[in-house]
Amino acid sequence: MGKRRYLLVLLLFGLFIAEGSVLPWFIPPLWQTRLIPHLVFIVILFVAVYENRHKALLLGLLFGLLQDVVYYGAMIGPYSFGMGFTAYLIGLIFKFGRTPLPLMLFAILTGSLMLDSILFGIYKLFELDHHAYSWALMNHMVPNMIFHFIFALAVYVPLRRYLENRTSRRSQEEKA
Amino acid sequence: MLTLFKLLGNKRLFFLLMGLILFIAVMGFTLGPRAGLSWPEKFTKDTVGFVQYIVYKPVSYITGFFEDIANLRSLQKENEELKIALAHYTRDKARYNSIEQDNERYSNLLKFTDEQKARNKDYEYRIAQVISVSNDPDNRSLVINLGSQNGIKNGMAVTSDKGLVGTVSHVSNFTSTVKLLTTLDPKDPNSNAIAATVQGNENKSFGMIESFDSDKGMFLMTKIKSDDPLKEGDTIISSGLGGEFPRFMVIGKVVSRQKGSYGLTDTAYIEPATEFSDWNELFVVITPEVPQ
Incomplete structure (x- = not known):
């Protein structure tokens, strides 16, 4: 049981490494400033909907903080706050027993837009960003949403099976 | 909004507001200039x-x-060009050596102080391997595999083989974060403008590289005097005035020059020499320490 619990954290860490060290090599140079995938965040959204939003909140805060510390340019906190808060809210809104695929994909789109908007808002608040929201929307938020959508489609089946197995096994253990 | 409150409930709303206050405090605290990183940050980074x-x-x-x-x-074409460049280099090398010797003789004759001599010394370049990239539009940064153990300090310039890339923003023991020049911003308390000049015209031209225009993908150079000979196609390099920043780092080429917003000075758009993508090896420029 203990092994399975750490598997998720290990998977997220692996994705975090891939996000920074592998993925930039596969994005064409022209798109590198416009496509900033948050793969870890997408998996956390899956956890929020198919497992437990409190766990997702914790994971979001943790991996957001990791992102903030490792790529510490201006300040610590935007990713941690954005990822934790968005994951919790998405878990709250989109959890109806067994969420179907289209609704999950809609949740991914909403969550992706929300995270990017929160980040934009925070940088705007501290006067580190001087663009209009509409510019940011067209520049990276919409491309990000499309990329996240495709990624979510690709990992949907294995990830949902894995997460629901975890929760069902746990509830069985609680019953026993 | 009301439905959102209902959805969140009283206890949740309380936690949310507490979290918000906490995070704004953390962001505000970490935003300003900091002396160094704390050990948990260093540990995670490394x-x-x-x-x-x-x-x-x-x-x-x-x-x-x-x-x-x-x-x-x-x-093959690149090879040919490199051969020509090498021929130029060998010819210039002889000239350079004689000028260098003259220079040394003069500085001894004129009794330069140690500080003045150190300023004319060559910089040490240390090869750094990029280990990860974050392309966040407001906070583009790289992580390199050199840290304080290798003598890296905050604010050191980082260049690629083509030109200036950014400055070191935070150092831990074995890695450090490089803030790219694309985040240059006059309003950011941590970002400093770079004093710049024109290659081949170092004593006549002067301006400040102050911000990066991400719509155009170019730097904006300001405070250019109206009688400055700077023109389109000139290569812009850092001038090293002010001491901290190294001299003669290639920044880019002038694309256009126009009157500034107040009409007193001119501004120019500079196309960066590096592409800011597909990172491999970079060089950290280590300025020689001035003996106190």
């Missing part, structure tokens, strides 16, 4: 950096291999 280092290099080799195949045809 641990993650180690794993990233293991991953980044093989991936860069593999993708680089395919890129090399694609570039095979242009290789």
Whole structure:
């Protein structure tokens, strides 16, 4: 049981490494400033909907903080706050027993837009960003949403099976 | 909004507001200039950096291999150009040596102080391997595999083989974060404008590289005097005035020059010499320490 619990954290860490060290090599140079995938965040959204939003909140805060510390340019906190808060809210809104695929994909789109908007808002608040929201929307938020959508489609089946197995096994253990 | 409150409930709303206050406090605290990183930050950075280092290099080799195949045809042409450049270099080297010797003789004759001599010394370049990239539009940064153990300090300039890339923003023991020049911003308390001049016209031209226009993908150079000879196509280099920043780092080429917003000075758009993508090896420029 203990092994399975750490598997998720290990998977997220692996994705975090891939996000920074592998993925930039596969994005064409022209798109590198416009496509900033948050793969870890997408998996956390899956956890929020198919497992437990409190766990997702914790994971979001943790991996957001990791992102903030490792790529510490201006300040610590935007990713941690954005990822934790968005994951919790998405878990709250989109959890109806067994969420179907289209609704999950809609949740991914909403969550992706929300995270990017929160980040934009925070940088705007501290006067580190001087663009209009509409510019940011067209520049990276919409491309990000499309990329996240495709990624979510690709990992949907294995990830949902894995997460629901975890929760069902746990509830069985609680019953026993 | 009301439904949102209902959805969140009283207890949740309380936690949310507490969290918001906490996070704004943390962001405000970490935004300003800091003396150094605390040990938990250093520990995380170094641990993650180690794993990233293991991953980044093989991936860069593999993708680089395919890129090399694609570039095979242009290789011959590049080779020819490099041969010509080498011929120029060997010719200039002799000239450079004699000028260098003259220079040393004069500085001894004029009794330069140690500080003045140190300023004319060559900088030390240390090769750094990029280990991960974050392309966040408001906070583009790289992580490199050199840290305070290798003598890296905050604010050091980082260049690629083509030109200036950024400055070191935070250092831990074995890795450090490089803030790219694309985040240059006059309103950011941590970003300093770079004093710049024109290559071949170092004593006559002067301006400040102050911000990066991400719509155009160019730097904005300001405070250019109206009688300045700077013109389109000139190569812009850092001037090193002010001491901290190294001299003669290539920044880019002038694309256009126009009147500034107040009409007193001119501004110019500079196209960066580096592409800010597909990172491999970079050089950290270590300025010689001035003996006190």
